[in-house]
Amino acid sequence: MGLIEGKSMELKTPYYVIHKEELDSNFKKLKDAMEKHWGNYIVGYSYKTNALPWVIKHFDTLGCYAEVVSEDEYNLAKLIGVQKNSIIYNGPIKTKDTFIEALENGCIVNIDSQREIEWLDEVEKAKRTVGIRINFDIEKMCPGQSQCAEEGGRFGFCYENGELSKVVRKLQEKNVKISGIHLHTSSKSRGLDIYRAIAEMACKVQEEFRFDLAFIDVGGGFFGGLSTKPQFDEYLSLMEDILSKHFNKERTKLIVEPGMAVIGAPISYVTTVVDVKDTEFNRFVVTDGTRTSIDPLMTKSSYFHTYERHSDKERIPKQVICGYTCMEHDRLFTAINEPELSVGDKIIYDKVGAYTMCLTPLFIKYFPDVYVEENDELKIVRNAWKPEQYVMNSMI
Known part of the structure; x- marks a missing residue:
């Protein structure tokens, strides 16, 4: 260089031009908000938002996990030196080999397809620990703010039609530990109401299924770096108030997966x-x-x-x-x-x-x-x- x-x-x-001091200052605001409102947390940087090698390596040095959604992104994280258990593997197009490897390496893996459930049969029993991505009707909870409106989102297992319940039963039959829930949802507004709905859904799911959760993954989609928009502290304060009624901060990590909020x-x-x-x-x-x-x-x-x-x-x-x-x-x-x-x-x-x-x-x-x-x-x-x-x- x-x-x-x-x-x-x-x-x-x-x-x-990447303005490093501005990047670091903005990221510090996120970490300060996490420390203040939920000290037990993980920040996973979203590779899909900007996977320039310098960028992803810099977020690695800042202590972020790599949030990846494909075989290529998973292997890129390994190539730039991310620790093998500091990867969050999301999305519906994981490959079988990387899915199994990620679980065996102790990565956070959020399942998002039926085939992943079948692949678990080939994973060592002691390593069968996954998170579940949950599909829920965000448009009903936040009218006019979702990206898909009446068509609904396509990621995760649907809560409303009972698909989530079926998946939970299937995983329990396979002696799979459900360690977390993933509730990221895309919105047009990036507003506070979206994160209120995510937190409320996390509590609703917990009330129904009584999971012993190691983490709640709320995904990304926050504003960041704009003084006229909601700040990190506002998002985290709101979610803290709701989640703390059903989850113990010391026992359950809060995972955020910012992309635009920190690199935009x-x-x-x-x-x-x-x-x-x-x-x-x-x-x-x-x-x-x-x-x-x-x-x-x-x-x-x-x-x-x-x-x-x-x-x-x-x-x-x-x-x-x-x-x-x-x-x-x-x-x-x-x-x-x-x-x-x-x-x-x-x-x-x-x-x-x-x-x-x-x-x-x-x-x-x-x-x-x-x-x-x-x-x-x-x-x-x-x-x-x-x-x-x-x-x-x-x-x-």
Whole structure:
């Protein structure tokens, strides 16, 4: 890894910057909230949110477990040196070999499919200890806030239709220890009501099944790094009030699996204006960045952004900021009545660390450089891909 001193040094755009001090400060707020409200806890960093090797290794050094949902992510955690029993293995597409290995290594494994139940027959009896992911009607509990509304979520074993009860009985017949429950649910709001519902469901399940639980896994989906949104302390305080009525803090760990909450805010994407053109309809400002690098699914309507202009210019009624791709809808935003942008000016997009690097397509250009900023110095932690990296492992 090379070191580039001084942020003023000209770097080749586009590139990402991980602001380490902001990342660490935000993560400390999460840990402080966990310590305050449930001292017996585990933070599992969500690999799917951003699995850049520097990022996942850094969260490992901060004491996080690796929260993984596939064979590839499981093996990546091992490759970067995560301790063999510091992995949380979730999701419905585990492979049989890694499922068995994870249990034998003492990992936290939350089952999410019928085939995993059958695989338990091939696990040493003493190692048959699992968590169960629970599917429940979050839309009914939080109207208008769930992602799937009347269609319902597809992960876990359904509480309402009795599927969870069947799975519990089947596991008990196999002498499998149920050590935890996993209640992560996706929401549109990321609001406090979602976590109130999760905590209430955990208590409801405990009342019915009387488990001897080593952990409650509430998943992720929190806000983080935004002063205008709910803070970690608010989420944890709310869940503490509910969960502590049915669970002993010293006996049962609380697991959180943040992704966006800890990695979304502290990453920026730096681009440069490469051309300006006028048409009958618009002034188009073309940059060497692309919307697909900060909004891969192209669902957002606005982005946090700032400018670095070479000089002050007159205001322009309308400037359409575009990316480098050949897609007409690679338009990032429209600047209304703002100073004129010229070739060489920079546009910096902030809070773009979640679901960007892992979803960015290899379309027209390849992965850009990534730097870590600390003490006003930049250290490169991923070199931009070139054609040599693109054809690697391909047969020509």
